[in-house]
Amino acid sequence: MKDKEEEYKEIFLAEAMDNFEEINRLLTHLEKNKSDKNTIHALFRITHTLKGNASGMGYGGIAEIAHVLEDLFGEVRDGRIVLEENLFASVFKAIDVLGNLIDAIKDNSEVKYKGIKTKLEVVIKRAKEEAKTGASVSAQEAISPFAPEPDMGSELLSEESDSPGEADNKVSFSDLVQVPVRKLDNLLNLVGELIIEKDRILASNASNRTYASNEYARLSRISSDLQYSVMDVRMVQVGFLFNKFHRVVRDAASLEKKSVALQLEGTDTEIDRNVLQVISDSLIHIIRNCVGHGIEDPEERVKRGKPREGVITLNASSETDAVLIEISDDGKGLDYDRIKSKAIARNLITAEDAVNLSKDDLSMLIFEPGFSTMDQVTAISGRGVGMDVVKKTLDSIGGTIRVASIEGQGTVIQLSLPSSMAVKSSLLFELREEIYAIPLAYTESVISLYKSNLHKAGGGLVATHLGKNIAVVFLKDVFEQQVEKHGYTANVLQAAFDNIHPEEKLDIVVVSFNNRTVGFVVDKLLQQKEIVEKPLMRPVDKIKFISGVTILGSGNVCLVLNVPQILHFIFSLSMGSKSSRNFTLN
Amino acid sequence: MAEIKTSTEQKGGQRSLQIVVFKLGNEEYGLHIDQIKEVVITPAITRMPQTPSFVKGVANIRGNVIAIFDLEDRFNLTRTIQERGSKYTLVVESEDVKLGLLVNEVPNTISVSASDLDESVGIINDSSSETNYIKGIIKSGQRLIILIDIFKVIDHEMNSSIKKASVAA
Numbered sequence: 001m002k003d004k005e006e007e008y009k010e011i012f013l014a015e016a017m018d019n020f021e022e023i024n025r026l027l028t029h030l031e032k033n034k035s036d037k038n039t040i041h042a043l044f045r046i047t048h049t050l051k052g053n054a055s056g057m058g059y060g061g062i063a064e065i066a067h068v069l070e071d072l073f074g075e076v077r078d079g080r081i082v083l084e085e086n087l088f089a090s091v092f093k094a095i096d097v098l099g100n101l102i103d104a105i106k107d108n109s110e111v112k113y114k115g116i117k118t119k120l121e122v123v124i125k126r127a128k129e130e131a132k133t134g135a136s137v138s139a140q141e142a143i144s145p146f147a148p149e150p151d152m153g154s155e156l157l158s159e160e161s162d163s164p165g166e167a168d169n170k171v172s173f174s175d176l177v178q179v180p181v182r183k184l185d186n187l188l189n190l191v192g193e194l195i196i197e198k199d200r201i202l203a204s205n206a207s208n209r210t211y212a213s214n215e216y217a218r219l220s221r222i223s224s225d226l227q228y229s230v231m232d233v234r235m236v237q238v239g240f241l242f243n244k245f246h247r248v249v250r251d252a253a254s255l256e257k258k259s260v261a262l263q264l265e266g267t268d269t270e271i272d273r274n275v276l277q278v279i280s281d282s283l284i285h286i287i288r289n290c291v292g293h294g295i296e297d298p299e300e301r302v303k304r305g306k307p308r309e310g311v312i313t314l315n316a317s318s319e320t321d322a323v324l325i326e327i328s329d330d331g332k333g334l335d336y337d338r339i340k341s342k343a344i345a346r347n348l349i350t351a352e353d354a355v356n357l358s359k360d361d362l363s364m365l366i367f368e369p370g371f372s373t374m375d376q377v378t379a380i381s382g383r384g385v386g387m388d389v390v391k392k393t394l395d396s397i398g399g400t401i402r403v404a405s406i407e408g409q410g411t412v413i414q415l416s417l418p419s420s421m422a423v424k425s426s427l428l429f430e431l432r433e434e435i436y437a438i439p440l441a442y443t444e445s446v447i448s449l450y451k452s453n454l455h456k457a458g459g460g461l462v463a464t465h466l467g468k469n470i471a472v473v474f475l476k477d478v479f480e481q482q483v484e485k486h487g488y489t490a491n492v493l494q495a496a497f498d499n500i501h502p503e504e505k506l507d508i509v510v511v512s513f514n515n516r517t518v519g520f521v522v523d524k525l526l527q528q529k530e531i532v533e534k535p536l537m538r539p540v541d542k543i544k545f546i547s548g549v550t551i552l553g554s555g556n557v558c559l560v561l562n563v564p565q566i567l568h569f570i571f572s573l574s575m576g577s578k579s580s581r582n583f584t585l586n
Numbered sequence: 587m588a589e590i591k592t593s594t595e596q597k598g599g600q601r602s603l604q605i606v607v608f609k610l611g612n613e614e615y616g617l618h619i620d621q622i623k624e625v626v627i628t629p630a631i632t633r634m635p636q637t638p639s640f641v642k643g644v645a646n647i648r649g650n651v652i653a654i655f656d657l658e659d660r661f662n663l664t665r666t667i668q669e670r671g672s673k674y675t676l677v678v679e680s681e682d683v684k685l686g687l688l689v690n691e692v693p694n695t696i697s698v699s700a701s702d703l704d705e706s707v708g709i710i711n712d713s714s715s716e717t718n719y720i721k722g723i724i725k726s727g728q729r730l731i732i733l734i735d736i737f738k739v740i741d742h743e744m745n746s747s748i749k750k751a752s753v754a755a
Contacts, residue, residue: 479635539685540653543636549651557632
């Protein structure tokens with residue numbers, strides 16, 4: 001926790017130094033062009049930001065000076081104070097004190113600031129009084145009666161050198177460097193290449209026994225340290241994104257004439273910046289949906305014995321390989337009957353199927369394209385676009401989405417996101433002499449069964465594992481599907497099963513995605529490995545079963561399976577053969 | 587590569603074309619030299635699911651993973667390329683696509699005069715393809731070389747078959 005505070009402090013310092021320099025620049029500019037409205041506006045904004053940040057961090061001195069400067073620039077902006085030379089001198093003085101205060105955070109030294117603050121306050125107060133009497137006064141007059149007075153301001157003046165601007169001749173440098181994400185991406189790519197190259201060298205020397213493996217231990221350690229350091233650099237706190245949602249909630253709530261509060265939890269959870277960027281739109285959408293669909297009107301809430309104000313909670317937490325983000329509201333919850341009737345009306349499910357569907361299955365229906373239970377379309381929700389896009393977005397980065405809801409008490413939407421997009425732990429396996437990788441994020445377990453353990457059921461195969469029935473699919477059957485062929489023959493998913501020897505032992509990787517669990521039969525399981533996935537290149541970038549490639553130590557290309565798409569394919573295939581109705585889930 | 591183009595154009599009437607010639611089936615095919623990046627010994631190819639049969643798979647060429655095409659398969663020519671044994675890969679590159687073509691022998695480069703290229707020949711087109719990827723026929727001595735625009739072949743293929751694949755899936 002100590003580290004976190006240090007990090008906050010560093011970030012604040014860097015921002016404050018930036019602000020300080022910007023104020024100096026703008027003020028110098030303003031001194032030359034006194035009537036430049038834009039500059040005054042900019043100064044007002046910056047001092048306001050600085051005030052906010054400083055008071056948030058508990059640096060009272062900076063906040064107070066920034067506050068009085070903000071007031072001053074506010075008055076100047078409104079034309080109640082005219083900036084004159086003398087006033088500039090005081091303002092520069094105040095800025096210098098501000099700079100000193102910022103520096104003082106680093107070494108915990110004390111800086112006197114009350115004097116200059118009081119002085120500026122008097123100027124503002126006087127200007128306000130003058131404004132009441134109607135006359136706009138020159139700040140020169142306002143200041144002059146005070147200049148000779150030996151108040152705290154002059155005490156401060158005497159402490160430092162006479163002319164402002166020379167007060168601090170040291171040019172200060174921030175301890176933080178701003179780097180464009182593009183450069184970080186490039187750095188990570190290079191590290192990826194390095195890891196691949198390292199693996200290649202290790203693999204090529206593995207057979208050579210004269211080199212002990214610890215020859216390369218150092219290389220391995222350094223390169224993996226490097227990799228994690230670079231990944232760490234790309235981590236940002238979810239708070240950066242979460243804090244932007246206060247406005248989203250406010251706007252959505254005022255549009256819907258509802259009263260909603262946003263609570264943030266776990267804002268210091270760290271996640272890859274790119275993941276955060278990809279999901280930001282989805283989160284906005286979910287939050288708007290919570291306001292639009294979840295939270296009831298204030299009157300209705302009171303009627304139901306709830307507080308008038310609805311609460312949406314955003315909670316982030318990290319797990320080993322993933323970051324969980326939960327969006328919960330205390331609204332009315334999902335209306336399962338309504339979802340059911342809507343889904344039947346839209347031919348997504350049949351009336352017979354609907355009876356058997358569990359609540360979880362019904363919840364997943366809201367992610368179908370064009371699905372909305374809202375009868376009226378409002379400005380922000382009810383158009384039925386979006387939740388399917390949210391799901392697609394999550395699929396694309398290997399995340400999952402789950403919904404749980406209790407009627408009348410609220411809904412929880414849980415997103416599970418990879419904490420980093422670059423490196424994936426994967427399981428390598430062999431299928432028809434090629435090596436494939438399957439991201440561990442999707443794998444549940446690895447089991448081995450005999451042919452006799454598998455049974456034909458319907459168009460597919462089932463096996464019992466740990467008391468659970470799971471569908472089993474020979475991956476080669478899936479890959480052999482002719483894409484051009486549209487009329488599926490009934491038993492395509494049993495072809496390989498029919499051809500194997502009864503005694504044969506089968507390696508099965510159990511994968512699960514969105515509550516669908518399937519066992520993939522592969523030829524041979526290899527090892528578990530951290531891989532750096534690269535996207536597919538044109539012209540083969542539209543292949544759905546493969547999400548990307550990686551290069552193995554041997555230099556060969558290894559394909560990374562796109563589990564959501566494969567499962568989707570399998571299920572749409574089995575649905576297609578089971579009923580004549582064209583049941584597609586996408 | 588741009589320089590080659592301008593220099594040939596500057597010669598005016600004496601314009602010559604640099605053509606890389608390779609054998610497919612029993613015929614000789616040619617590509618403009620500026621579409622070709624390099625010729626490499628064919629690396630290990632990883633097969634891809636959901637691709638038409640003329641896409642042999644993907645391979646790692648100098649750190650880039652590129653798709654490998656077999657044009658004999660694509661053009662339904664007499665098979666001379668062995669599935670796993672073809673020795674060389676012609677790497678072709680445009681602004682947005684990079685891929686490899688399997689060939690049996692090291693392709694040779696010839697320089698032909700622009701007047702040897704007959705672009706208006708009445709070739710009976712493959713009726714199934716909308717774009718005509720055959721740019722013309724080159725007569726060079728006794729040889730007849732079919733000049734193709736590889737990117738038109740790819741564009742067409744990719745737009746039809748792979749789109750179909752993604753729709754079906």
